[in-house]
Amino acid sequence: AQSVTQLDSQVPVFEEAPVELRCNYSSSVSVYLFWYVQYPNQGLQLLLKYLSGSTLVKGINGFEAEFNKSQTSFHLRKPSVHISDTAEYFCAVTTISGTYKYIFGTGTRLKVLA
Amino acid sequence: EPEVTQTPSHQVTQMGQEVILRCVPISNHLYFYWYRQILGQKVEFLVSFYNNEISEKSEIFDDQFSVERPDGSNFTLKIRSTKLEDSAMYFCASSEYGGLETQYFGPGTRLLVL
Numbered sequence: 001a002q003s004v005t006q007l008d009s010q011v012p013v014f015e016e017a018p019v020e021l022r023c024n025y026s027s028s029v030s031v032y033l034f035w036y037v038q039y040p041n042q043g044l045q046l047l048l049k050y051l052s053g054s055t056l057v058k059g060i061n062g063f064e065a066e067f068n069k070s071q072t073s074f075h076l077r078k079p080s081v082h083i084s085d086t087a088e089y090f091c092a093v094t095t096i097s098g099t100y101k102y103i104f105g106t107g108t109r110l111k112v113l114a
Numbered sequence: 115e116p117e118v119t120q121t122p123s124h125q126v127t128q129m130g131q132e133v134i135l136r137c138v139p140i141s142n143h144l145y146f147y148w149y150r151q152i153l154g155q156k157v158e159f160l161v162s163f164y165n166n167e168i169s170e171k172s173e174i175f176d177d178q179f180s181v182e183r184p185d186g187s188n189f190t191l192k193i194r195s196t197k198l199e200d201s202a203m204y205f206c207a208s209s210e211y212g213g214l215e216t217q218y219f220g221p222g223t224r225l226l227v228l
Binding site: 044051 | 162216
């Protein structure tokens, strides 16, 4: 079975500072990884995904993530955050077995401070 | 940009009552999903649906739950006799071809069972 761990439930950071949101996964088979963002009162929006190829994945809004198979991690980074990045961020994993259901982490609430 | 919509946004019900949560997936999508998030916990997979059949369901999706695509646009989740522990945010998602195609999520329905 797969699992996803997001160790940081909340991350406060000042505007224009860099941020890293951590995601670790556990799986006995090959995985595919996603980061979703949820703004207040909105649905989950895909930020980026890793399916294969380059381990550095670039997404929307200036975010990127690096797949590290040896460390079973898929950390999300942004070099300079804006107030508008304040949201909940979810890491998710799926595999090629079954119906590609997503296994989510508990989410990290990013709060960007002025 | 097409989006997944869900109604109602909030629902309060008494224990033992039936509730129906409604979703309108993106129009050309063929694969549909329900997830839920109990406050402070992970987003959990409930069920996937394709070609008018359940493709996969989780242990949570017991006989009290059912899904239906009553017409060409709606996708519903019914909870037959709600329990206190059914209180959660319920997310609907859809994807065009299933597999590793991106799942697009709705804004969720917050269900409170009293």
